[in-house]
Amino acid sequence: MLAEDFNLPKQTHDIFSIMARGNFISSNGSRDGMNRLYDIINSPENFDRLQAYFNVIRYNIERGNNYFYFSKLSEPNSELEKKLERFERYIDIIDLLASMDNKITIGSRFRPTEIAEECNANVRLKQKLQKIPLYRSETLHNKVREICDLMSRDSYLELEDEKTESYKVLDSYNYLLDVINSIAIYEDTTGGSDDAQGLIYN
């Protein structure tokens, strides 16, 4: 079967080169025309064609809330140790982000200096940040930078402006949150410490 038989959109190569590196394509990403690529995958007929095409090499396009990524059909369950380590680190990171006053959500923009500044002013945050195992980072600012760098390499963040070092949170961040949300805790260890943030809406 030839590539022409699939009647693919002409951006297939770009799509593949992003997703095959394990990156996400988010609807609100702007680098390399990512939002345009998202729209292309999102159109139903393109999606089916691309899916069929990539299935040949045993890659599967997975659809999330406003993002796409590749998974491998019949993958060998390798590298579990590394995976666990990575997500343990993400728990640390998300925990830090969750404890900030100015919580980041999808679409928000921030600069590492802002986070470093807040951590510097708050002992609890400072401790959290210092305890996150990262290499070769001494100052708080560099640590935050490294976290941002790590997250943009995993394509959860996007470095929007290099001069001001401003990052934007992409839709793929939802994936990370989804993974964390799906972890079940067997028994409640923190009885009733919930501060009532739950709002009831119709």
Add this chain to the structure above:
Amino acid sequence: MALQVNINDIISQLYQNRSAIEFLFANRENITVNELLSRGDLSSDQYQKLKSLDLIYEYENIVSLNDAVVSMFEDFMEIGEVTPGFINDYLNELHRHIKFYQEVRELRFLRSIKKYLKRINSTITREIIKLQKNVDDTYKNESNYRIKLQKLEDYRLKRDTIIDFIKRTGEVVEEARSLFNLTNDTELYGIIQSLKGSLIENLDFLIEIQTDITDFINKIQFQLDVYKKAQKLKEIKDHGALHFKTNFNEIVSSVNTLRYNGHKTPRTKIAVDFLFTDDGHVLCKRVAEKYKLTRLMVRGLADKMAGNFKDKGLEQQIKLDTQKLVDRFLAQNKTNLFEYLMDYKFPKSIGTITFEERLSLFVEIAMEYQTILDFKYRLQYYDYQDNEQKKKRLGYTLILPMKEKEKKEVKEEA
């Protein structure tokens, strides 16, 4: 105090200085007198004239258009600020005017009613468009989640207010229906019809906005919930119980993104045979350019093949056979070369060989293999029919296979 003015005066003044007015309308704030005059399209006389007509004001050297003019433009172009309060005012006015109804002054009564009905219609629509835009903007661009939630809540309230207005408008129109029927005015009827239509439409829009807001709030709420969960998990992790008190291992091992499974970008190896083709060469060249490898750049592309290379291929095939053909011819001694070729049964794969082709083959063999052929320098004749079925006769040299003895002599001479 303003002079006694008439409409004609105002319009002609506005028209005469239209570029300056346009400029002032577009830049409603902070235009100084000097800035305005230095633009060159307004002389100081004209400026004084405009001022005397009260079309523009000057206050502490800052120029601004008369508010009445500004709001006229805004109303006309439907760009001005609107707030739900406007709708409220219009509704109250409508109520008031309906109460004042007197048959004697029907015309005047109807005019203001129509005015307010139209205004309600356009204001509600604009208000809804604005609301939709604000909700969207807030969700996408507001970075502080608390403000975001608060703003979305406010929009929800605003939406409720507008729904209330829509209901009230409907009620008023319903109550006054008998009254309106009494007037028997077709224009009023049309206005009410379009108002009713757009009220229903707007209600639909509002429902959609409501779902948007709810959706957005839920998303934010979800993120906050996840944050809380992350904090909990972190606490468990700090107690060293992450792998035992949660199903962390299971979840993470079911993560199926490429990135977390150590998949590298797939590399396909290219077949060596392919690299020897022209396409492969182009590929090599590109790689060479990218990595600056001179080694790969040496080999060049073959020239373009001639368009008739397929025909040539056929000739070549026959030519390739000539050596064998000559060998076979030499092996016999019954016929001469010409007759041999004419009668020779070529393999079917070559296709039919025409008389002309056999002839050229004869000439070719005669020229190429003259050293091993015995030329008798005697003419013989061959009768044949050409394409037009005419009888023709062809004279040819008699060529026979060389005898063994002669062959040796030739070799020695050479």
